[in-house]
Amino acid sequence: MSILTGFRDKSFLDKISILNEIATGKDVAELDDLLELFKNPLDDTSVDYMVVTALNGVLSADEASAVRLLETEDEKLRILCIRVCGEFRFKNAVPAMLRMADGVSDADLLFEVLTSLSKIGGEEALELYRANLSNSDDLIAVMSIEMIGELKDEGSISGLKAFVERNNEDGNFEVCDLTTWKAVEALASIGTEESLSFIVENLHHRNPTVRRVVTDSLTSLGAAAVPYIKKGIAPGAGKDDMILAANVLGFIGDKEGLDVLMDALEKGYSDDSSVKYAIYEAIGRIGTMKGVISLIDGLDDEDELITVAVVTGLDSLVNAGVIRKLVEMIGAGGSKGGKILRAIVTARAVNIFGGLYTEGKIGRFLMNAIAASKDHVVHDAFRDKLREMGGAEAEADIARLPERAVGSGRRALAVDDSKSMLALYRSILTGAGYEPTVAENGQEAYGYVESGEIFDVIISDMNMPVMDGMEFVSKLRQTNGFEAVPVIMVTTESEYSQQDLARKTGVNDFITKPFTADQLKAKIAEFMD
Known part of the structure; x- marks a missing residue:
């Protein structure tokens, strides 16, 4: 029963x-x-x-x-x-x-x-997925696109490309459709020469979210993507394509990518300082001894930001040869020596500091620059290094560094995926009397906002992984208390076409790379009483 x-x-x-x-x-x-x-x-x-x-x-x-x-x-x-x-x-x-x-x-x-059917898996439903790629219901289309990617269906490449191309047209590029997002990921998953070459061609898609998805997809592919990305770093390539391609190669960290970057410098593919900065930073991010020669050559560049990027990269690759070269260049004096000393402080290059500390006058000059900094984060970093080294001289120098004061002035938030840019922002902002907070992407930056942090001014890069600048600003403007906080977005010259879109998200003004400390201070001053 x-x-x-x-x-x-x-x-x-x-x-x-x-x-x-x-x-x-x-x-x-x-x-x-x-x-x-x-x-x-x-x-x-x-x-x-x-x-x-x-x-x-x-x-x-x-x-x-x-x-x-x-x-x-x-x-x-x-x-x-x-x-x-x-x-x-x-x-x-x-x-x-x-x-x-x-x-x-x-x-x-x-x-x-x-x-x-997607859970069951198998190719039996492939024709059904193909038939629904352009279904008017977005959820159905997205599901079909995802399965096309999972099944690596080369026959659907043209249909997937159409989503990305349509989202790049006038009247369509302001918003990244979910179908476009998934189409990029599916093309990366298919992984043929046609699909990957197409993705690289869209490194500088007109929509910032699509650019981020392209960057993330290529980075996730790793070394397999390098032969295609290097097409973006070649004679005649656009400035923005070269910058974004260099960034991705740095994120991937593959040795073949390092060869591409070093070759671009050696053969002078671009004399634009923003491109060279991106390449030097990518070489430093890859972090192999093979790149040391290129990084040291970069110390000769007059651009202070490039010097900070080079020093940031060298700090993880310090050896006796690097220290000898730095002693030689700083010891020669002049503007170049001073620029390198400032970069060591700005980048908080504690390993380089450890190598130079016992080099007589150079060590003293460097210690003076550290003590003169207004940034408590700089003081904390070098104080810790001095404690690690130990000795009477180190103890005396520790005493020269002020303890962190309770913040009472204006506060600024700087958002950029570049560590050297964030280091530079800290230096500029503290010099201008601001207490800086830095974040490596929009999501991290918005986390500070959600936790109740208050800022008087915000500086944000446009292109970043995880969450780009425009998405961050859009969320910011929908958050109580941040409707009118001044936001300055950092762009390259060729991103003028994106400024209308950025203003619609809530950006107040722009500053173009490369810029000087005085230019950024002046731009901030335009919005502050």
Whole structure:
């Protein structure tokens, strides 16, 4: 006799106990009675919910019945069986679900079928995914795109490219469609020469979110993407393409990418300081001894920001040869020597400091520069290094460094994925009398806002991984207390076309790379009393 006999007349607790026993034991003998309870519910929310749970448990142990019931006229039962077949990956359900999807006009039903087929896996549903790439329902289109990528369907490359191209057209580029986002990821997953070359061609897509997705996708591919990315660092390549390609190569950190970057410097592919800065920073980010020669050559550049990037990279690669070269260059005096000393302080290059500390006058000049800094983070970093080195002289120099004072002045937030840029911002902002907070992407920056931090001015890069500058500013403007806080966005010269879009998100003004400390201070002063 079924334990469900006389079920409707039992007490609430008995009903729950019985259904729980069936759900756990998965006794297929109870299927018919469960179906009757499912089709004719008791109108008790808790009991009816447990009937569904028990039915799920039984069908999970009875693939044949779950597949058979896909043909039922009962819509709710059909949906339940579709989900069970997907959750438990019943391969035998695929033909029935494909028949169900053929010509279906119910978007919700089609989405349920596609979801379950995606869980079951396999290429049997490939034609269905292809047919729904451009479905008017975005959720269905996105599901189809994701599966096209998972199945690495080369036949869908042209359709995926169309999403990205359409999102780059006039009137479409201001918002990144979810379909475009997923199309980029699918193209990266397919990973053919055609798909990867196309992604690299869109490194500087007109939509900043698409640019970020392209960067993230290529970075995730790692070394496999390098042969295609290097096409963006070549004679005749656009300035923005070269900057973004260099950034990605730095994120990937592959030795073949290092060769591409060093070759670009050696052959002088660009004399633009923003491009050279991106290349030097990428070389430093890769962090191998092979790149030391290029980094040391970069110390000859007159651009102070490039020097900070070079010193940041060299600090993790310090050896006796690097220290000898630095002693030689600083010892020669002049503006170059002073520039290198300032960069060591700005970048908080404690390893280089450790090598130069015992070099007579050079060590003293460097210590004087550290003591003169107004940045407590600089003082803390070098104080820790001096304690590590130990000795009477180090103790005396520690005493020269002021302890952190309680902040009472204006506060600034600087957001950039470049460590050397953040170091420079700290130096400029503290020199201008601000207490700086820095973040490596928009998400990290918004975390400070969510935690209750208050800022008088915000400086943000445009292109960043995780969350780009425009998305960050858009979220910021929807946050109480930040509707009118001045936001200055940092761009390159060729990003003028993006400024209208940035202003719509809430950016107040722009400053173009490369810029000097005085230029940034003057720009901030325009918005502060």
